Amino acid sequence: MNVIEFKRVSKSYGTHPVLDDVSLTMSRGDFHTLIGPSGSGKTTMLRLINGLIAPDSGEILINGKDVAQTDLIELRRNIGYVIQSTGLFPHMTVLDNINYVPSLHGIRRAAGGPRALELIHLVGMEESDLMKYPSQLSGGQKQRVGVARALAADPEIILMDEPFGAVDDITRRMLQDEILEIHHKLNKTVVFVTHDIEEAIKLGTKIILLNEGRIEQIGNKSEITFSPKTSFVRSFLENKGYLAFLTTTKIGEVCSADPGSENALPEIRWDTPIIDGIRRILSSETDAFRVVAADGTIVGRFDLGSVEHGDGSLF
């Protein structure tokens, strides 16, 4: 089911075209990462979805309805929006920040409290953090509050514009893991802008690669990594895409479902990153592994060939 659809959308600022005849569909529950060089139109696409900018031509449909024909205020309240940390309101407590969209509907702080508490726990923070001001939070905590705030009105779609761009590497990885977990739990349709290849490949179930206002390729991470459609995709990703694929993909996602008949194979957990499996194979420890689930049941077989030609995901 298509939640968001771009139909031949073009947009330019002055004489400079930012989006050039873009058409695509985004389906419910997918985690879409938009990636491309600066000025490729990623943020423009995001801002077209919640009507912060209007297209020069073409239309954007949300659940089949043209954004241009929609009450934008109502539309935006039903779309979560996360930007870099400065987007938190510095004069409001964490509680009031999270309760912002409900408050626009007239829901007061006290009524919004239980929801805010639920969300602050969902993003891994404490109840006592609700009374803090953004200036009292670390960069990572600010981002968590930003995510909680976007979820407050239980929107179907969440837009994120480089939300983890301003935090250090370790915090960013943690936030990425958490957003993945939240996505698994809540199954929202996410549109996530990033310029970090690893982030795009790690998070995206659909990766949309843009260049100069055009879509170069849309696909899941193995399609993007192993079957680049254009020379641009190949040169943009270089080895980074490949490396990101190896570090962010779990063995269970690519191993063959047939465990094979060899008895002497060493075992490996299915949630191990592929790159660790490869490292052990290359160090001549073994040619292949028997893949086991967390509870020890044998679920498949992994060798170097699995990386590219896996039978599909066990997750």
Place this chain on the structure above:
Amino acid sequence: MEIVKEILRLFDTRTDFFVELVIQHIVLSGISIAIITVIGIALGVLISESKGLAAIVLALTNFFYTIPSIALFGFLVAISGIGAKSAIIALVIYGLLPIIRNTYVGLVEIDPQIIDAAIGMGSTRAQLLQKIRFPLALPVIFAGFRTMVVMTISLAGIASFIGAGGLGVAIWRGITTNYPAMTIAGSLLVALLAIVTDLILGFIEKRIGGIYHEK
């Protein structure tokens, strides 16, 4: 030391006279301050929506600010006559600049990312102003308010020249009757009024500003 004793004696013997002048002074400044605050903030909000309008209004208030006060009072007497009405008009014209400018600057200098987030989350224009822009601009607006209040209290001392009453009466009487103690007594009270008000507003300003700003 003789003059200090003389001033103290004046306060002691003419208490009623000074109390009445202080009350007149407070009423005169208070009315002006109320009018300035309402008009100033309204204009500041209005011009924050339009750069072109902002340039015109700010240039105009700047121009008013440069007119010598005595000249303006004299000019207004010819139009609106002698008394409190002219004095209040003059005080309002002078007081507008700091509050309009600070309201304007406070509103337009908010981090655009914050505005973007608020709009992107579905705030109406009115909600954006009421919940985000105005509270964030408040420390800057309040600083302008404080400047304006102290300025108005001081300037109201000249209002007696056009028959509006207030502590200027004592100053004026001291000058015309060559009685320095009376002049100083009046001036002291004006200064005291301004300083006490400034201290109170300064205290409030600190409390407003404290929670808002990032470390």
